[in-house]
Amino acid sequence: MYSPPRYYSPKYNEYLYAPFKRNPFYNRYKAAISKACKSSYFNCPVVHIREKIKGRFTYSDINSFKAVIVFPYAVLSYYLADLITTTIPMFVPSPSFIVQNKISYDMKARDPSYCGKRFQEPPRHPNSKHLYSPEDSSEEATEYWLQYASYYTPCSIIFNNISHLVELMKTTNYSHVYECNLKYRQHIINHNKMQWNKLFQKIQVNRVMPTTWRQSLNWFGETSFY
Template sequence: MYSPPTSYSPKYNEYLYAPFKRNPFYQQYSTQIPEACNSSNFECPVVHIREKIKGRFTYSDINSFKAVIVFPYAVLSYYLADLISTAIPMFVPSPSFIVQNKISYDMKAGDLSYCGKRFQEPPRHPNSKHLYSPEDSSEEATEYWLQYASYYTPCSIIFNNISHLVELMKTTNYSHVYECNLKYRQHIINHNKMQWNKLFRKIQVNRVMPTSWNESLNWFGETSFY
């Protein structure tokens, strides 16, 4: 398991853009942010990791950057887990910024990339205290549910617009945020270990394993694993 540096020690002065796969927003924001910084007499080069690291990159490569600015297309993704694993300081847009600029498009089970037209929304749970259905596509509902996205950690630096982002980039104590991220990372590790240990204690020793899909479905009392 990767262990990030014990103290904040970036190699480059650049800010890393995420997600790592290029998307339509990269060209827009990688230009807007430095322009806004220049207007504030502040240098803040934003780069795509492929512009700096050729071929495969590692966790330590991510730690080489000053911070990362995330424009998330999904509420949970592998690259987000990678960022949290490195403890790199992370700037993320507020829910209102995401909704207003239509940055995220991978959020609901009924999205085209998942169930699409086949999706049938289950009934509201009688004990639910949430204000909206997670499948509600209204701006109010989307903003509400975004608060639970994985990139909103206790240490994330949240901006409301590009000018606000630049101000935060100028004033943030990066070492302090990095220390916060290290603690949050360790909290996740401790939590996961505890949950796995609980699960292991429930596993029946020498149990008979299913030999087919149908037996597996019957085992769990399900009709489909999808």
């Protein structure tokens, strides 16, 4: 398992852009951030990781950057887990910024990438205290549910607009944020270990495992995998 540096010690002065796969927002926001930094007489080079590192990159490579600025297309993704693993300081847009600028498009089970037209919304749970259905596409509902996105950690640095982002880039104590990220990462590790241990205790010893797909369906009381 990867162990991030004990202390904040970036190798580069650049800010890393995420997600790592290029998307339509990259050039747009890189230019906007550069313009805002220039107006504030602040040097804040933003780079795509492929501009700095050729070929495969590692967790250590991510830790080499000063911080990362995330413009998330989804509420959960592998690259977000990578960022949390490295404990790199992370700037993320507020829910209102995401909704107003239509940055995220992978958020709901009814999206074309998932259930699409076959989606049938389950009934509201009688004990639910949430104000909206997670499948509600209204701006109010989307902003509400975004608060639970994986990139909003206790240590995330949240900005409301590009000017606000630049101000935070200038004033943030990166070492303190990094320390916060280290603690949050350890909290996740401890939590996951506890949950796995609980699960292992429930596994039936010497149980007979299904040997065919038909037996597997019968095991779960189902008639189809779909």
